[in-house]
Amino acid sequence: MQERQNLSTPARPVRRGLMGFPSMPVENPEEKWSAAFGSDIDSPCTAYLHIPFCRSRCTFCNFYSGTGTKQEIADYAQLLIREIRDWGPRIRGTVNAVYFGGGSPGILAPGDVRSILSAVRSALPLANDAEITWETRIEDLDDAHLDATLENGVNRFSVGVQTFHTELRRALGRATAKEVILEAFQQTMKYNQAAVTVDLLYGLPGQTPELLADDLETVCRAGISGFSFYRFHVHPGLRLAEQIRAGQMPQVPPEEACFELYRLCTERMTAAGANKISFKHYAFGTRERNLYNAISAWKQPCIPFGLSAAGRLGGFRFKQTSSISDYRDLVLRGEKPVAAAGQMPKDFPVSARIGGELNCQMTLHPGSVLPFVPEPLRKRAAELLKEAAEVQVAKGTMFPEQFGGYRLTERGCFACPAVGSEIMEKFAEAWRK
Ligand code: SF4
Numbered sequence: 430m431q432e433r434q435n436l437s438t439p440a441r442p443v444r445r446g447l448m449g450f451p452s453m454p455v456e457n458p459e460e461k462w463s464a465a466f467g468s469d470i471d472s473p474c475t476a477y478l479h480i481p482f483c484r485s486r487c488t489f490c491n492f493y494s495g496t497g498t499k500q501e502i503a504d505y506a507q508l509l510i511r512e513i514r515d516w517g518p519r520i521r522g523t524v525n526a527v528y529f530g531g532g533s534p535g536i537l538a539p540g541d542v543r544s545i546l547s548a549v550r551s552a553l554p555l556a557n558d559a560e561i562t563w564e565t566r567i568e569d570l571d572d573a574h575l576d577a578t579l580e581n582g583v584n585r586f587s588v589g590v591q592t593f594h595t596e597l598r599r600a601l602g603r604a605t606a607k608e609v610i611l612e613a614f615q616q617t618m619k620y621n622q623a624a625v626t627v628d629l630l631y632g633l634p635g636q637t638p639e640l641l642a643d644d645l646e647t648v649c650r651a652g653i654s655g656f657s658f659y660r661f662h663v664h665p666g667l668r669l670a671e672q673i674r675a676g677q678m679p680q681v682p683p684e685e686a687c688f689e690l691y692r693l694c695t696e697r698m699t700a701a702g703a704n705k706i707s708f709k710h711y712a713f714g715t716r717e718r719n720l721y722n723a724i725s726a727w728k729q730p731c732i733p734f735g736l737s738a739a740g741r742l743g744g745f746r747f748k749q750t751s752s753i754s755d756y757r758d759l760v761l762r763g764e765k766p767v768a769a770a771g772q773m774p775k776d777f778p779v780s781a782r783i784g785g786e787l788n789c790q791m792t793l794h795p796g797s798v799l800p801f802v803p804e805p806l807r808k809r810a811a812e813l814l815k816e817a818a819e820v821q822v823a824k825g826t827m828f829p830e831q832f833g834g835y836r837l838t839e840r841g842c843f844a845c846p847a848v849g850s851e852i853m854e855k856f857a858e859a860w861r862k
Contacts, residue, residue, distance in 0.1 A: 448846065474729060476528070525558075527549060588625065626656055631661065791837040
């Protein structure tokens, strides 16, 4: 799933954070897109392709896109291919990672999967070692989809498991039993062509340490390449939130219990020798690179494709139209279906480095940030960064380490989004008069 697009209005500022920056909406998004897209990209770059259809609505999910008929999905696939073929060859850089998200890309018919992937591979300037991730529900990891994806360059699957606990999965609207999931992983891994990673959630309603421990044992034994470990938040408006309110589902664990769940994962993965490649991702062995997420964590350019897709380029965030009729008209006219753009704040390129470092390395090294601050602001920025880090040390979320750097404690890793936001907001004061 893609991070939420956040084109804030001046009346509703959004804080800087690991997931995004406040951006000022602009009135001429098409012009901004043309200028940004016409410039060379000299950094790592990703492409995000959105498939806005789901088979059904999962009760816990904030990314539901709506179901579609077979014909609507097939028509959408043709439009997406047209957009890829029109705009892919004009990217002025190298694409290091491609991510198919949704919705649920696995909903596409295998023939459309082949055509879309073929368009991506022929039209996009992919790096030789480009990561191509296919987000999928377990139900769609069938032979036909595996053949279609693996024969056409997919080298990483991201499977939304959430929990292996069959009863809890069913309460969340996921019908597949644990045994079926594990069998699907075995089938996928037999091909020996792609990393298989899963999303696990902690802080689910009624999730006890014992339930989570069982999930962690399962990921250790499943032979998969890695997993993401996301904290579950109940968003108002979700069916699950209503079920909790109505007493049909247990409450989510309180904050301190969630921290204990996070710590349980760290301890189990340390014992398993897993590699912690971000505050919320683990890798077993060497196949899992997590490249798309890592490049995104550093807020490097991202070229959006598809309905409602969001991207980042040239100091702007872009959001493509969410209207299928507008999308169709614009794509058929050969125009990029950008509907909104927001200008990033002046500190964005430097603050993004702080977010990337905290996210992926769980450290903060002023020495790797300050050289990128404009010289007149550097002294003030250095003071603010130290001040912000020392506040975190006092809170127990960071500790100083060698060479003037800081490292997140276990509690700091758990609270990484909040820690990152506080540090970046303080640091950005250097740009204010
Ligand atoms: S979890 Fe995936 S399939 Fe389920 S509603 Fe959300 S986006 Fe759709």
